[in-house]
Structures are given as structure tokens and as C-alpha cells.
Amino acid sequence: MAWSGNKEDGEGKSRRGYHHGNLREALIAAALDLIGSKGPAGFTFAEAARSAGVSAAAPYRHFRDRDDLLSDVARQGFERFEQFLANAWNEGRPDPRTAVNYLGKAYLAFARTEPAYYSAMFEANISLDDHPELRKAGDRAFEIVRKAAEELSATLPSRPPSLMLALHIWSFAHGIASLFARGDSGRRNLPMSPEDLLEAAMLVYLEGLGSSSK
């Protein structure tokens, strides 16, 4: 008794029907909830265990330590992020320039609609050396931007280095997201939406690269 009711009695045995059934995923889900409601610092291993209805020691059967769980949340976040960005880019349709704008907006949208993931990904200060999977997941997400930059560069007369272009786009979106696009309770407010701020910046920036304005 006291399992959260996800035993799925009649169907999938939810992995390998054990004591809990699928504690690992339950813990990740609990962590996501807690991070979302109280920030990445407010989340505690013990409380995640309580949410899942197990003792405080149980999580150690599935994660090396608290950071290991956090890094798994972050990794999952980067995977979703990658999908999200890829959808927005949509292989450069209708045209690279417009698609890159969508990409930037998606970055901001992700930060706003998935604050828990975003926190784990960028604000939890997880060592990338101790969690190589996390680094790889982040790299894969960046690859979407990288590819977009490549195709956009190809449409520009000046043919700017695509890596530089990608880093500029990522940095700009990240800066605006970090500063202004968090629900962060007590953050600063703008005279314009983060999306408009980013779009304006991209417009000016691409103009500077010699885009034919539209």
C-alpha cells in the first residue's frame, strides 16, 4: 500500500513490476514537480522520495545521489528541448530566415512553459564532467541551432561563419530568456515582450549581416 496508483495492473506491468513498479520514473516526475514549484534549490531528494511514497533511502537504488537525479531531469529536458527546437525550425520552412525566428521564439517559449526543465538544464550547476550524458544531450540540442545557422548562412550574401552565427543566436536567446522570460516571481519587467525584444535583435543583427531586409 501507499504506492501512487500507477501499477497498471492489467497491462504493461509498468517495466518489471517490483515493489514500487517504476520508482525511477516516479522520482523524476516528482522532482520535476518540486523544481517547478520551488525552484531547483528548493527540490530535495527526501521530498521526492516522500512524493513517490518510499523511504528516503530508496532513491539511492536508482540514482547515485541527488545530483544524479537532477542531471537526469536536465538530460530529459535537453532532449525535449531538442525536439522543441527542431519542430520550430521545421527544416527551414517556410524559409531559413523565418524559421530561425521561430527557433528563437521556441527558445523563449521553452524557458517560460517548462521552467522546471529549464532550471535543471541551466541553473542547477551540474558538473558536465560527472554527467557526460548531460553534456551530450546539450550538444545535440545545440546542433539544431547549429544546423539552422548553417542553412541561414547559405542564404546570406556575406556567408558568415555558421558556428559564430549559431553561437550568437544561442547566446542572445539565452540571455533574454535568463533575464526576462522566467516566471521567476520577482524578476524585472520590460516595456516589450521578450519575444519582441528577441525578434528586434535578430532583425537588426541579420540586417548587419547583409540580409536583404525581408
Added chain:
Amino acid sequence: MAWSGNKEDGEGKSRRGYHHGNLREALIAAALDLIGSKGPAGFTFAEAARSAGVSAAAPYRHFRDRDDLLSDVARQGFERFEQFLANAWNEGRPDPRTAVNYLGKAYLAFARTEPAYYSAMFEANISLDDHPELRKAGDRAFEIVRKAAEELSATLPSRPPSLMLALHIWSFAHGIASLFARGDSGRRNLPMSPEDLLEAAMLVYLEGLGSSSK
């Protein structure tokens, strides 16, 4: 015994020569050290107290709680930041465009050379509502950028809105600083320096605003 030797016996009585003398500042200094070596999350109130040679309860005579001390570090950080940025801007000398470049470089330099302050300012997640002084200090620092943007705008044919310009500069510098200009042990590495990345971005951006290139 066991005070860190700053009694200044012969001179200023260091404020109001009390038990410790100036515990408040000693705690801030200790916090800065600890944040610098172990990140803002690694810093603990208790250890700061030990560093200062007092009991764990003593800090509560000077700070409401742990966050209150952190917010004071952050506030002090913003004040230094403001000075640092103002020096770099140097009232627009030799010319606004060059001075803005210095400003951006200063942003990155601060993030790199004062990681403890930077952490407290931007990564400690201190509620701005609970610490209005902190918000004000941040606003004052931003004002430097705001003023620089105003003067730079005046030199540009297109006369872009200076607030937008300031937000763009701040966001860009912040994004690059957050992603790449931290000693953060295990962070990502670039094919170019953060400074070069920022300078290139500013170059393109200003070109886009119709600057006469140089």
C-alpha cells in the same frame, strides 16, 4: 582570540568595537570566499560563521537569514559592477562606439574575475521582492548601460530606441557571460574567446543599425 586580525587596535575601532568588532563585514567577506570556491549553493551560513570565529547563531544578529546575507553580497556585487561598467564606459571616450565595446568586455571580465559576486548577483535566485535594495542596486548598474545606449544611439543615423539598444546589449553580454565566461569548471568551450564572440556580435548588430561600419 580567534578573531581574524582586523581589530585595528590603534585606529578606527572598526565601527563600534564590540565583541567581534565588525562581524557583519567579516561574514560578507567569508561568504564571498566560500561562494568563490564552492559556488553559491555550496556556501553555508554555518561555515561563514566558523570562518569568522563565532557561533552559528551569531550571524542572526546581523542578517535575517541566509538569503539576507546572500542578498547583501549580491547588492555589493551590483555596486562594484556599476563602478566597473562606468569605468569601462568612461563617459563615452574615446567615442561612444568604442566605449560600448569596452562596456561589453567589462561585463565579461566581471563575470570571469569576480565569479563569487557574479554568482550571488545572477545565480542565487534571491527574491527581489524580499530585498528591494538588491533590485535598486541592479537597476543602478543597468542605468550605466542605459546611458551608454542613449549616447550611442545619438551617434547613429537611425536613432534606435535607446532602451531597446540597452536591453540588447545587456542581454547579449549576459547570455555570453552565462554560457561561456564562467570558470565553471566543466562548462562548454569555444573556438573563440567570449570577448571576440561578443565583439563580433556587436559589430554585426551595429552594422545592422546603420552604423558607418567604423
Added chain:
DNA sequence: ATGCCATGTGAAGGGCCTTTACATCAAAGC
């Protein structure tokens, strides 16, 4: 000299992270 208030102490309650020895349950092999 006296009393007040700011400053510091020690102890205590409560919480968290993590480890260790122990229990239990599922599956696999005999």
C-alpha cells in the same frame, strides 16, 4: 554606578544527504 540594548553563546528542534545492515520479493535454475 546603573541600567539598557546590542551582540554573542549553547542547546535544541527539525530537516536534509548519505551509508549501512537488514528485509523482501521476483525471477531463474534445479
Added chain:
DNA sequence: GCTTTGATGTAAAGGCCCTTCACATGGCAT
């Protein structure tokens, strides 16, 4: 079917942290 075995969970304990409270102390004003 029964036993073995390894994965999974528990209870308890150590260590550290945050915060509060009652109490001590020492400067300063009167």
C-alpha cells in the same frame, strides 16, 4: 515446487545545516 540470487526497499544512524530561544556579557548613555 523449492531454493538461490540479485534487485529493490526499509530502518536507523551519523553528520551537517538552518533557525529559534533563553541566557550571558559588555559598551554606552544617563
